[in-house]
Amino acid sequence: MKYQPVIGLEVHVQLATDTKIFCGCSTKFGASPNSQTCPVCLGLPGALPVLNKKVVEYAIKAGLATDCAIAPRSVFARKNYFYPDLPKGYQISQYELPICEHGHLDIEVDGVGKRIGITRIHMEEDAGKLVHADTPGTGDDSGVDLNRACTPLLEIVSEPDLRSADEAVAYLKKLHQIVVYLGITDGNMEEGSFRCDANVSVMPVGSDTFGTRAEIKNVNSFKFVKQAIEYEIERQIELIEEGGKVVQETRLFDPNNGETRSMRGKEEAHDYRYFPDPDLVPLVISDDWVEDTRLGLPELPAVKLARYQDELGLPLYDAEVLTATRELAEYYEACLAAGAPAKLAANWVMGEVTRGLNDAGLAITACPVAPGQLASLIALIDKGTISNKIAKTVFDEMWQNGGEPAEIVEKKGLVQVSDTGEIEKIIDEIMAANMGQVEEYRGGKEKVFGFFVGQVMRASKGKANPAVVNDLLVAKLKR
Amino acid sequence: MELFDLTIHELHDRLKKKEVSAVEATRAMLARIEATDGRVNAFITVTPEEALAAAAEADQRIARGEMDILTGIPVALKDIFLTRGVRTTCASKILANFIPPYDATSWLRLKERGAVLVGKLNQDEFAMGSSSESSAFGPTRNPWNLECIPGGSSGGSAAAIAARQATATLGTDTGGSIRQPAAHCGCVGLKPTYGRVSRYGVIAYASSLDQVGPVTRDVRDAAIMLGAVAGHDPLDSTSVDRPVPDYTKSLTNDVKGLKIGLPSEYFIEGLDPDVQQAMDRAIETYRGLGAEFVDISLPHTDYAVACYYLIATAEASSNLARYDGVRFGHRVSDPTGLMDMYCRSRAEGFGSEVKRRIMLGTYALSSGYYDAYYLKAQKVRTLIMGDFLKAFETVDVILTPVTPTPAFRIGEKVGDPLQMYLSDIFTIPTNLAGTCGISVPAGLSRDGRPIGLQLVGRPFGEEEIIRAAHAFEQATTWHQQKAPL
Numbered sequence: 001m002k003y004q005p006v007i008g009l010e011v012h013v014q015l016a017t018d019t020k021i022f023c024g025c026s027t028k029f030g031a032s033p034n035s036q037t038c039p040v041c042l043g044l045p046g047a048l049p050v051l052n053k054k055v056v057e058y059a060i061k062a063g064l065a066t067d068c069a070i071a072p073r074s075v076f077a078r079k080n081y082f083y084p085d086l087p088k089g090y091q092i093s094q095y096e097l098p099i100c101e102h103g104h105l106d107i108e109v110d111g112v113g114k115r116i117g118i119t120r121i122h123m124e125e126d127a128g129k130l131v132h133a134d135t136p137g138t139g140d141d142s143g144v145d146l147n148r149a150c151t152p153l154l155e156i157v158s159e160p161d162l163r164s165a166d167e168a169v170a171y172l173k174k175l176h177q178i179v180v181y182l183g184i185t186d187g188n189m190e191e192g193s194f195r196c197d198a199n200v201s202v203m204p205v206g207s208d209t210f211g212t213r214a215e216i217k218n219v220n221s222f223k224f225v226k227q228a229i230e231y232e233i234e235r236q237i238e239l240i241e242e243g244g245k246v247v248q249e250t251r252l253f254d255p256n257n258g259e260t261r262s263m264r265g266k267e268e269a270h271d272y273r274y275f276p277d278p279d280l281v282p283l284v285i286s287d288d289w290v291e292d293t294r295l296g297l298p299e300l301p302a303v304k305l306a307r308y309q310d311e312l313g314l315p316l317y318d319a320e321v322l323t324a325t326r327e328l329a330e331y332y333e334a335c336l337a338a339g340a341p342a343k344l345a346a347n348w349v350m351g352e353v354t355r356g357l358n359d360a361g362l363a364i365t366a367c368p369v370a371p372g373q374l375a376s377l378i379a380l381i382d383k384g385t386i387s388n389k390i391a392k393t394v395f396d397e398m399w400q401n402g403g404e405p406a407e408i409v410e411k412k413g414l415v416q417v418s419d420t421g422e423i424e425k426i427i428d429e430i431m432a433a434n435m436g437q438v439e440e441y442r443g444g445k446e447k448v449f450g451f452f453v454g455q456v457m458r459a460s461k462g463k464a465n466p467a468v469v470n471d472l473l474v475a476k477l478k479r
Numbered sequence: 480m481e482l483f484d485l486t487i488h489e490l491h492d493r494l495k496k497k498e499v500s501a502v503e504a505t506r507a508m509l510a511r512i513e514a515t516d517g518r519v520n521a522f523i524t525v526t527p528e529e530a531l532a533a534a535a536e537a538d539q540r541i542a543r544g545e546m547d548i549l550t551g552i553p554v555a556l557k558d559i560f561l562t563r564g565v566r567t568t569c570a571s572k573i574l575a576n577f578i579p580p581y582d583a584t585s586w587l588r589l590k591e592r593g594a595v596l597v598g599k600l601n602q603d604e605f606a607m608g609s610s611s612e613s614s615a616f617g618p619t620r621n622p623w624n625l626e627c628i629p630g631g632s633s634g635g636s637a638a639a640i641a642a643r644q645a646t647a648t649l650g651t652d653t654g655g656s657i658r659q660p661a662a663h664c665g666c667v668g669l670k671p672t673y674g675r676v677s678r679y680g681v682i683a684y685a686s687s688l689d690q691v692g693p694v695t696r697d698v699r700d701a702a703i704m705l706g707a708v709a710g711h712d713p714l715d716s717t718s719v720d721r722p723v724p725d726y727t728k729s730l731t732n733d734v735k736g737l738k739i740g741l742p743s744e745y746f747i748e749g750l751d752p753d754v755q756q757a758m759d760r761a762i763e764t765y766r767g768l769g770a771e772f773v774d775i776s777l778p779h780t781d782y783a784v785a786c787y788y789l790i791a792t793a794e795a796s797s798n799l800a801r802y803d804g805v806r807f808g809h810r811v812s813d814p815t816g817l818m819d820m821y822c823r824s825r826a827e828g829f830g831s832e833v834k835r836r837i838m839l840g841t842y843a844l845s846s847g848y849y850d851a852y853y854l855k856a857q858k859v860r861t862l863i864m865g866d867f868l869k870a871f872e873t874v875d876v877i878l879t880p881v882t883p884t885p886a887f888r889i890g891e892k893v894g895d896p897l898q899m900y901l902s903d904i905f906t907i908p909t910n911l912a913g914t915c916g917i918s919v920p921a922g923l924s925r926d927g928r929p930i931g932l933q934l935v936g937r938p939f940g941e942e943e944i945i946r947a948a949h950a951f952e953q954a955t956t957w958h959q960q961k962a963p964l
Contacts, residue, residue, distance in 0.1 A: 044579070044581075045574070046678075046679065046681050046683065047679070047680075048678065048717075050716050078797050080797050080800060087801060088801045089803060090797050090800055273844035274844075275797070275853060278794055279717065281716055
């Protein structure tokens with residue numbers, strides 16, 4: 001029998017606000033344990049939560065970017081369970097009335113487009129972190145670090161619309177790109193700023209009844225998501241083929257062997273006893289707030305991709321590369337704003353700039369050559385002042401030591417020679433010194449043409465305008 | 480009159496005229512506590528050193544001419560208010576050694592005005608009870624009759640006023656926990672509208688019902704205290720941002736034309752005859768002052784107690800989850816693992832009434848029962864609110880007894896939780912409706928136990944109930960009677 005996998009994803013996005021969701025403590029990563037805490041995030045008696053408005057704004061942004069309806073009234077609820085990293089004995093989340101619902105995201109796998117439904121987006125607080133006894137410096141006891149407690153999260157829940165691990169990864173990448181574009185998260189997957197739970201089931205092809213699902217918890221890289229889902233699909237199919245039954249359970253992915261293993265079964269599942277949090281009033285969002293937020297949204301990657309092709313005339317490949325991150329697109333657009341022609345600028349950003357960044361291990365935001373400088377360099381090429389080849393030399397100089405391209409060209413005497421008289425003189429000298437090759441060429445061995453070009457360029461220290469050299473060489477050799 | 484007998488406004492006048500210093504007033508109060516609390520047990524913690532230091536500071540303020548009405552006034556707080564550096568137990572073993580790192584907003588507001596804290600008051604454990612018998616620090620006794628309970632949960636707050644151990648106190652009221660003990664101890668107790676006073680730093684029992692309020696010797700003092708603690712607090716999202724009036728301006732002694740509602744559901748058979756008689760007398764007093772009476776109905780009253788015990792316990796089951804032995808409070812010394820640490824720390828730390836309510840609430844919120852219990856109770860709550868709002872279309876305030884009987888004897892209802900729960904039958908609906916109520920002394924039973932009169936007002940109608948309570952007080956002498964202690 002053939003099987004059809006069915007996948008739904010729950011993504012947790014840590015929001016990049018300066019302070020926590022219900023108190024004024026810093027959200028900075030890596031501070032010494034429990035140094036970023038207060039009565040509220042420690043869950044001390046008598047402490048009460050106060051909602052951080054920025055978190056709501058970020059949630060609205062995420063909702064608008066995924067075509068969700070923004071609820072005019074949403075409610076925070078308590079999710080009750082005991083765990084040492086959960087100071088209050090409950091997590092403040094949203095349950096029955098989340099802030100965003102009924103959205104979607106369009107993905108593409110192997111050239112085939114597909115729309116994936118987004119069930120809901122809700123806000124919640126993160127828990128702290130346990131430091132176990134086997135960690136150096138903890139002695140025999142386990143410790144609790146509550147710096148992360150109460151940091152804001154969005155949970156973005158998809159419909160079970162995904163049908164393969166590749167679709168799941170495409171969805172995640174798209175979602176990651178959007179939330180990073182929105183500037184609402186740093187998107188750092190290693191630090192857990194973007195992590196995913198996958199609900200996976202399989203059913204016979206043609207069936208319309210979903211199989212029993214297993215939930216794979218906390219997978220934090222695209223690669224692992226693919227591995228985990230593929231493993232899980234295979235595991236479930238094998239199980240069914242052998243006459244077994246998939247049980248509803250929570251499973252953990254082990255990156256060391258690429259397998260998932262059972263964490264807890266349905267019978268051990270928590271009854272979270274959700275109820276509306278009486279410490280927080282219902283969140284009321286006005287139409288004005290939504291519209292103001294909409295106006296403040298950046299151009300989203302899908303729109304940018306279309307515009308780069310339609311308005312700038314870039315090929316799909318270029319448009320995809322340049323819109324991959326908001327920072328790269330901003331760099332590119334700054335070049336255009338400084339007057340660089342679209343395609344030439346695209347070639348430089350995708351070529352020299354990207355290569356330089358990769359070699360130096362730098363992010364585009366730390367690029368030593370500013371977009372305005374790159375635009376000036378491109379202008380020199382465009383005007384014929386320097387050749388593309390010389391431009392690369394100038395670019396290297398700019399990268400290493402800084403400086404404006406025009407000044408570097410001037411100082412190093414790199415201005416391109418287009419004066420036919422001067423170039424003719426060089427050609428004559430070279431032909432005179434290489435009569436053998438001249439004869440070969442004239443005898444029909446046109447390959448030696450390249451030899452002459454090379455010689456002329458070398459003699460001119462690369463400054464001769466290659467087009468002029470070509471024309472003159474042809475004329476003189478053919479004679 | 481001894482210094483400890485005075486009201487806030489009387490002591491303020493003497494401090495202002497420099498007839499007495501804040502240190503002298505505080506010393507008198509501390510001596511009074513020393514002399515009487517062995518019998519009453521109103522205090523869990525007395526803070527003489529901190530009090531005398533604060534009093535000395537108050538005297539300096541007075542000398543500089545920076546005096547507020549509360550400067551130098553000895554006050555005490557129910558042990559549910561967090562006080563920085565001063566042990567706060569909530570009358571529970573689980574917090575027996577908890578020293579808070581911050582102050583409750585309401586206490587901070589009193590402190591900033593120069594009030595002097597003389598100690599922390601006994602109560603029912605986690606404010607769960609109507610008799611102050613569930614305290615892990617032993618029961619508080621009623622200064623009017625030491626064999627009787629002072630009421631609860633703010634039993635210490637009322638007993639300390641009746642025993643003249645503090646000039647004014649703060650309590651909290653979730654289902655009657657200010658008004659009922661005030662009635663049993665012959666003092667004034669005011670439960671403000673939900674959202675009027677910040678709950679920040681007040682240990683939560685049932686968050687949607689808990690409200691901070693004063694217990695005092697007279698209505699003027701209640702108006703002064705309410706004015707001091709009321710108002711929006713950015714740290715409490717449920718505190719309401721609306722201006723705080725000068726409540727002492729409502730002390731007009733004029734109730735002519737005031738429309739007072741008498742709900743038929745509150746004047747039931749089985750009402751103690753002394754209580755009934757006190758109510759009849761009060762109605763006559765008001766008639767004499769020119770008020771008008773209207774018979775009204777609050778038809779969902781019968782469901783209030785059941786509704787309350789679902790909502791309050793549900794919220795409590797969640798609010799008390801944080802007492803897990805991980806970060807603060809009682810933890811067993813020899814846990815064999817995480818679950819063992821949780822179970823035994825809580826089993827040892829919580830008393831039986833607290834455990835009973837945690838279990839009730841956990842059950843009410845459980846999957847499969849939520850709709851039938853918690854959700855249904857919320858719907859009933861909406862109906863009860865509707866009863867009050869409808870009544871206030873025709874009346875200005877509602878008059879009822881505070882309790883069906885005067886204070887019962889210690890131990891009398893401990894074995895029968897349901898009977899205990901029913902002692903709050905007349906106060907619980909106010910909390911469910913989120914509105915305000917005040918208890919004023921309205922008589923004594925034949926054997927000398929105080930009886931209270933309750934006036935319930937519109938949401939944020941504190942001015943009206945203060946006006947009505949004050950006029951009654953001025954026309955009677957009950958508030959001048961002293962407990963024989």
